[in-house]
Amino acid sequence: MIVLKDSKALKKRLATMRSQSQSIGFVPTMGALHQGHLALVQQSKRQCSVTVCSIFVNPTQFNDPRDFEKYPVTIENDILLLEQNNTDILFIPSVAEMYPEGLKDGIHYDIGYLENILEGYYRPGHFQGVCRVLHKFLDIVEPDVMFMGSKDYQQCMVVKRLIELFAIPTRLQIVDTLREPDGLAMSSRNLRLNARDRQSATAIYHALNFIKENIHYKEIVGLRQGAAKMISEAGFEKIDYIEICDAQTLQPVTNIEGQTKLVALVAAFIGGVRLIDNMMI
Numbered sequence: 001m002i003v004l005k006d007s008k009a010l011k012k013r014l015a016t017m018r019s020q021s022q023s024i025g026f027v028p029t030m031g032a033l034h035q036g037h038l039a040l041v042q043q044s045k046r047q048c049s050v051t052v053c054s055i056f057v058n059p060t061q062f063n064d065p066r067d068f069e070k071y072p073v074t075i076e077n078d079i080l081l082l083e084q085n086n087t088d089i090l091f092i093p094s095v096a097e098m099y100p101e102g103l104k105d106g107i108h109y110d111i112g113y114l115e116n117i118l119e120g121y122y123r124p125g126h127f128q129g130v131c132r133v134l135h136k137f138l139d140i141v142e143p144d145v146m147f148m149g150s151k152d153y154q155q156c157m158v159v160k161r162l163i164e165l166f167a168i169p170t171r172l173q174i175v176d177t178l179r180e181p182d183g184l185a186m187s188s189r190n191l192r193l194n195a196r197d198r199q200s201a202t203a204i205y206h207a208l209n210f211i212k213e214n215i216h217y218k219e220i221v222g223l224r225q226g227a228a229k230m231i232s233e234a235g236f237e238k239i240d241y242i243e244i245c246d247a248q249t250l251q252p253v254t255n256i257e258g259q260t261k262l263v264a265l266v267a268a269f270i271g272g273v274r275l276i277d278n279m280m281i
């Protein structure tokens, strides 16, 4: 695996590979890698000739500076895991490399209503930061395919919009959420949970299953209340949202119509750690 910190060096290498008709797959991450991230790498390995993974904890997408400071960093283990999964190139730029203009100034991305609902509502500016960094990465890597996880469902929708807005010639491939054996969605943030909270955290998965199993038997209000009770009783101190939305638009639904594809989404805090998850209904 080649490890690069310099975007010009990366661009140059990729230009050579592209001139040899090699297709490029890209997996952007913030590190503290787990099997969920590696599922993206494996998909890329299957579909593309060259797999580039980036590790960059992007300061502009954190609305809470403490969350940024506490974000787990496990770079040595990450390198090992990427090596074991035959990643071709690892790109680990510094903040100065990604933001030579400084962190403050940036263009505004017109992602419409997606900006202010769910994650956008509870993390103001988050998706502007996501768009800003991914726009830069897409410009540097110019991948044929970019691989992202459906665990970050709204993020995938925002990135689709970014690709459309700038007519970027990259296909977005969305990969299913990988879960621990007890159902908890794999996440770098799980590393910050103590043993008791780690066990209780599965309540999000059980609440999502409760919604799925009862979708034809209960009103939306009852589903949300039942899920909230399960999550609170498990020891979560705060629920940001539990929503049942149209899977295409992410607009919350108020009653259930047979044909509409739905997704249930949750964000909640346990032991000061904010976890998100979702499930197609």
Ligand code: AMP
Binding pocket: 028, 029, 030, 031, 035, 036, 037, 039, 040, 147, 148, 149, 150, 151, 152, 175, 176, 177, 178, 179, 185, 186, 187, 188
């Ligand atoms: P992150 O490092 O959290 O920014 O995640 C990097 C990429 O991995 C994003 O596209 C995530 O959606 C994806 N990802 C995170 N957790 C999982 C998971 N449990 N299963 C599949 N993909 C995931």
